[in-house]
Amino acid sequence: MDRLPDYVAARPRAGATAAVPPAAEPPVRRRTLTGAMVAMLPWAIIAGLLWAGLFVKPQPVGSTVQPPLLEQRDHFYGLALAADKVWVAGSNGKILALGADGGIERFTTPTERTLQDIAVWDASHAVAVGNDGVIVFTADGGRTWTAAAEVPRSQVANKLNRVRVADGGVAVATGEMGALLMSRDHGRTWARLRDEEDVAWNDVALLGAGRIRVVGEFGRILTSEDDGASWNEIAAPVPSSLMAVAFRDADVGVAVGLEGVVLVTRDSGRTWHEADVGARDHLFDIAWDAAGGRWIGAGALGRWVTADAEAARWTSGRLDDRDLSWHTRVVPAGGLAWFAGANVGRWDGERWTPVGR
């Protein structure tokens, strides 16, 4: 290999003598610069070919891809209605605003932790909570999100599961290791309502006038009448974990949990009785649909449950026979309901319409 360049370099003179004499023969032409260049040209081409052959190695150039806003692996644990849009929060700290026209906008958030829930006060204020005690809030309708500082933490585990809001900038977040945190300034600062303990509080209902109802692991239920200053624990009516609680008014409420457990109270949470919905799938959320005058719940394997206003007659089914996704959030909106979880979609009682994908 090493000798090849020498060869090329050594040849031009031989080539020049071979190529030039005939040119000089017919009408005697002078050995001009042009003549020399013409004679050199073939050798330059040979050298060029050799160089290209030995040293030109094209490298593959691949294009890049802009990931879609709704990714295959995204889970959206939380969903809230904000003005004319639906906000969902989930994997990787993602908060998306889904428009009625199908447009999707992604908000920039200061976290990559998975967000477990989102709640909205009004057109400008909202808060989202998630893994490792992360709490982010906005005061400008979602344009900027700020992480709340100095959120009380446990040494053991800090996943926050749910956040509920009430008038006056009040918010309560629930989570692992007995986390029950309250904010009174639209999510800016947070304080503990109860000491740490080894239980996960899964949901809270704010009934106004200082009344708070909390449900959690192992069927545990707490009530407070004074904004959390003092607590009363109700004897657990079932052993399995309760995942969500909602109230129609100050008195009538429903809590749902694992293995299809549904508990109904008619006395503001002091006593609960079990209702049979006829399905053993886990239930993860329950909501009061004021417009429709009904209860609606969501769960594993595409399960939905509904009941009349008194929560007496329950029906249940699957959103779609072939979509057995789990949903941790159901939010009624007009005649239909939004479900969020392994996927996000609308259900009008008949048809399940997932967003994206």
Add this chain to the structure above:
Amino acid sequence: MIERIAEFCIRRRSWVVGGVAALTLVLSWFALHIEVRTVFEDLLPSRHEYVQTHQKFKDTFGGSNMVTIMFEVPEGEIFQPAVLEKVRTVTLGLREVSAVNPYQITSLASKKLKEVRASTDGIETRPLMWPDLPANADALAALREAVLRNPLVYGSFVSKDLQATLITVDFIDREVDYAKVFAEIRDLVAKVDDGTVEIRVVGDPILYGWVNHYVPETVDLVAAALALTLAMLFVLLRTWRGVLLPLLAGAVSAIWALGICRLLGIQFEPLVIVVAMLITSRAVSHSVQIVNRFDDELELLPPGDGVARRAARVALADLFRPGMLGVIADAACMAVVALSPIPMLQKLTVLSVVWVSTLTVSAVILTPVLLSYIRRPHGTVHPLDLAPLLRRVLDLGVWMALSRFRFAVIGCSVVVMAVSGLYAFNLKIGDANPGSPILWPESTYNRDSAAINARFQGVDRMFIVLGEDGKEGLVKSNDVLLAMNRFQRFIEAQPEVGGTVSIADVLPVVNSTLREGNPRYLELGDTQQVNGSLMGILDSVSEPGDIDRFADNRYSNGAVTMMFRDRQGETIRTAVARVKEFIAQNPLPEGRWQLAGGLIGVMAAVNEVILSSQIEAVALALLVLVVICTVVYRSAVAGMLFMVPVIISNTLTFSFMAWKGIGMNINTVPVAALGIGLGVDYAFYIADRIKEEIAAGSTPEHAIRQALHSAGMGVVVTASVLIFSTLLWWASSLRFQAEMGLLMAIWLGISAMSALFVMPSVIYVFRPAFIFGRREAPVLDGLRPAMQPA
């Protein structure tokens, strides 16, 4: 020198013929025993980084010979006893198929697809449908639910609409015999195929199995092309010698080449038949040129004793230089392909260089020697004379070269070269369209492949490995698990990537199961501690082999497997570029990223090799050609002159490939590479003849006219004959062969046209010194004292 060789060959003709005959006889025994098959390992550039990763991990993480079988019900769901029974029968039957890796059979009916469940003792795993089929409707419904719950099965092995399910099976690469696997799997499938269920089978063993399946048809096509060639030669040349000698030349060189390759232990790949045709067409061309020259010479000689001998000697001497030059240039240009690191191309290069080199004897020497035996050379076999028609074409060539039109010809050629040269850059590396380019889009295989890709995440796989040998337990570390997870999310953004799977997908399921099935824990833990214990739990409930497709048994290397919906060059390039982009942004604190195994990984390697050697192949082939011409004609200008037809035919052919969406892949590269030398043979004959005429004292005009009417006639005859016979390939069931046939026809057409129309103009305009300048004695001086130009 050339005269002496010619003299010697004709004088000792019995020796020459006897020697060739004896050698042919011996080699034909070997040629008949040549192995016809595709050796998979030969397709891989073994030193490429990706291929090394592939070779190291293919037995655990899945090789590139994976076969996928889809069972599809037209109505309803697959959860019917009859359908599941079929799946089970085939799954079990696959263990009997040769070269199957029994640990790599995965389906609903295998032990490998499991469900992770919470139980009173914590968690347990149990196979979905192994060892027995669901016994009753309840069990069937339970199976259905278990599938729907399982993100590693639902969507991957059972389609989202529940109408289809997959069996995947992998093979032990070095033992795979495509034809055998193809037949055995087809038999197995036929056993359960009663028309109620659509069964589709894809994978490289099946693809190459189809190629083998069509070998008889290919042989028929070869026979038909041969018959057409001979028939056309018979009609055009009007002599038996014009038919038999080219046939003999082709046959002798084929026997020699195949025999020698058998001796060298090189097998014959079915797809390479196209290359064999290409080379045989060269044999026919050279032989026809000589017969044609012989006939020309006869016309000038009075009938009499020894006429054939004299004419044969003239033909041999006169065409020895351009003939040898053509053969050697072809062979040398082909030899450049041997630089490729792909063993198949290296072996193919040996085959074709040997084959082409045999033409020096079979065509350039044997044909004239046999011609010398002809007793009554004058006269024709049939009265139909098409020569006047062909002469009109040649006259057109003469007119183009000698009239002012010659400047237009040169101008147009330059434009064509520039435009097609630029357009040729659109040539795609790798497959240019979805489906296999070897078969037609409507072929069973491609329809099966499209159907499976439409229902599932994708058939073709690539895995990348995270970890390092010797670092036991590295895969269990948080860094690696989180990196896998981020990587999967990142790479799935590409639409052609249907899905990915890794151990980082299994742990969240364990995590959630431990938390009573709470989906809020369907994620990796935040800390090493959590993930380590999840891994420990998974370990304790899994059986040997369960984790194989995710990590090696010491957990020092883990795989992320990506499923691709197509294997187009662009898809693969984008994927590899994105993988590298991700790696650059996410370096591992310990261990490293290793690209890339599986079929797509291997194809990425092959494509990269082809791309990086593309310029090399073309440039070095041109260089070889230029050097040979320069040496033979002792003029660098000669090298430049003969580059013209080569560049025209190559840029035009590459442009055609770009236009028709024929990508440069492992199958097309040989044809394209061998074609580089192909464009120049015809030009050699024409230019050399002009040179000879000038040397004999002709005027340039007369020399060009004479050259076109003698050598040009040979070009027109062989080009038209071969173009028609290669076009027959269009009828092939193998799209690859059809396209290559078309490509060859175009190649032959362009090189003939550039030899007939462009070269004379260029020579006439530029008057290169090596043709016009030195008045060296013409080769034929000693042989043809009586002959003088009119």
